[in-house]
Amino acid sequence: MSWISNTFSSSIGRKIVMAATGLFLCSFLVVHLAGNFQLFKNDGGLAFNAYSEFMSHNTIIRILEIGLVAGFGFHIYEGLTLALKNKAARGTNYVSDHIEQNSPWHARSMAVLGSIVLFFLIVHLYNFFGTLRFGEPIKDSQGNENAYAxxxxxxxxxxxxxxxxLAQLALLYHLLHGFQSAFQTLGLTHRKYTPAVKLLGIVFSVVVCAGFASMPIYFYFFN
Incomplete structure (x- = not known):
């Protein structure tokens, strides 16, 4: 089993873990965004509360949460490890430095962008997950926990x-580089399909992040 540990402790192995967990988390973003769109229903939050109740108490969903937490954990750990290794190696390899300087700024700032998203995630979980799971939120007219409130x-x-x-802006630039980079790392590239993957990455990043950002903007200014 040593070859497994050696593979996934190498730079290439860590990048593979980053790519695989990153694409997995992209699927989570789609599901989470689709569920959160229940907020826009003009029903006083009943649909969103029903969705939140299902996600909070369904046994299968609770089991899948373990995989989600593991995905976040591996992605964050490997990202920080790679960033620290790259920082330590910077200045010792002229070719790598030259390539880095000619890459987009967001490609050089993945660790910073990811840290902003991580900070937001901690605050977000404290505000919502912590209250719903461990607090005593009020109930709505259907008897569900009033997550909408x-x-x-x-x-x-x-x-x-x-x-x-701000977190959505950071996530946008994080995804703009990470989405297509994940396909490249996993070897899923071809001169015929790579332009389509890049376009899909741009569309995905903009739609997902704009969708999430629209919610606080809508409620703050129009509700």
Whole structure:
């Protein structure tokens, strides 16, 4: 089994883990965004509360959460490890430095962008996950935990709205590089299909991040 540990402790192995977990987390973003669009239903939050109740108490979803937490954990750990190794090696390899200087700024700032998203995620989980799982939130007219009320309250806080939008901007640039880079790392490239993958990455990044950012903006200014 030593070849497995050696492979995944190498730079190439770490990049493979980063790519695989990154694409997995992209699928989570799609599911999470689709569920959160229930917020826009004009029903006083009943649909969103029902969705939140299902996600919080369904046994299968709870089991899948373990995989999600593991995905986040591996992605964050490997990302930080690679960033520290790259920082330590910087200045000792002229070719690598030259390539880095000619890459887009967001490609050189993945660790910083990821750290902004991580900080937001911690605050976000504390505000919502912590309250719903360990607090005593009020119930709606259907007897579900009123997660909608928590959202409305949070999205009327200008500091939280600013943090939320900033995090989506950071996530946007993180995805712009990470999405296509993941395909390249996994060897899923071809001169015929790579342009389509790049376009898909741009569309995915913009749509997902704009979708998430639209929620705090809508509730702060229009609700």
């Amino acid at each position: 928590l959202v409305v309250d949070a999205f009327h806080n200008p500091l939280y709205v600013a943090l939320y939008v």
